[in-house]
Amino acid sequence: MTDAVRSHGLYKRYGAQVAVAGVDLVVPAGSFAGLVGPNGAGKTTTLSMITGLLRPDGGQAAIDGFDVWRDPVAVKARIGVLPEGLRLFERLSGRELLLYNGRLRGIPKADVEQRAGELLAVMDLTEAADKLVVDYSTGMRKKIGLAAALLHNPSVLFLDEPFEGVDPVSSNILTDVLRRFTASGSTVIFSSHVMDLVERLCDWVSVMSGGHIVAQGPLEQVRGGSSLNEAFMRLVGGSRADGEAGLTWLGAKHGDQPQATATPQDTP
Ligand SMILES: Nc1ncnc2c1ncn2[C@@H]1O[C@H](COP(=O)(O)OP(=O)(O)OP(=O)(O)O)[C@@H](O)[C@H]1O
Secondary structure, eight states: OOOSEEEEEEEEEETTEEEEEEEOOEEOTTOEEEEEOOTTSSHHHHHHHHTTSSOOSEEEEEETTEETTTSHHHHHHHEEEEOTTOOOOTTSBHHHHHHHHHHHTTOOHHHHHHHHHHHHHHTTOSTTTTSBGGGOOHHHHHHHHHHHHHTTOOSEEEEESTTTTOOHHHHHHHHHHHHHHHHTTOEEEEEOSOHHHHHHHOSEEEEEETTEEEEEEEHHHHHTTSOHHHHHIIIIITTSOOTTSSOTTTTOOGGGSOOOOOOGGGOO
């Protein structure tokens, strides 16, 4: 079967800073996949290039076998994206936002209305459906963003930190919707820093560090008999500075700290 996502040698630099240093990301179709890595590892940059939002300096990426940059229309028809720092049309209501997205995707009006109503109900947004998006909370924004990304029934769904700032109830709702989505054979790939969540949800994991993939495969293989958190620390933690070095002043009693010496200008 064709992989849902396959990139080869994806590369991006900003001036002297290499953000993504040749990434071969593979996600089998039907996976619930997690992309993990420390801050600055290159996750957002990689997802942006794979979803056609950012042009790579080198390498290729394909979705369901379609090249992201040579066949953008086929790719965009197949993907749903919940990007980092999601920007929404703030002066539309949640329902209007979904109807607008559906019409942009070319879905017949009656179908869009039915799908929008069902998505709003599943996301527990029916009551807020006619409220302006500008007045939505962080969790509500994530949920309406996810609803908009699902409306056209994509084959592959990309989510950049979908659970960040989301309360446990909303998080369970998002999880249920995503589980239903992958159970029907579609693919989810999401980035996260929360190892427990990735371990609980994902059957496939890609670990990035320093712009590279440092481990990738089925969850059991990547964690290799330990927890994902331990495996993550083994894979990316070793090269990092000792977190306990320095900071001897932090938490010291105020009376214990040396007094600043008065300079001649301080004295009248
Ligand atoms: N527009 C930009 N201009 C300059 N440097 C950038 C830009 N975007 C990303 N970078 C750099 O590229 C590297 C990778 O950033 P990226 O946002 O992809 O990491 P990330 O893994 O998503 O991090 P986080 O987990 O903190 O969201 C970082 O060193 C970052 O500073």
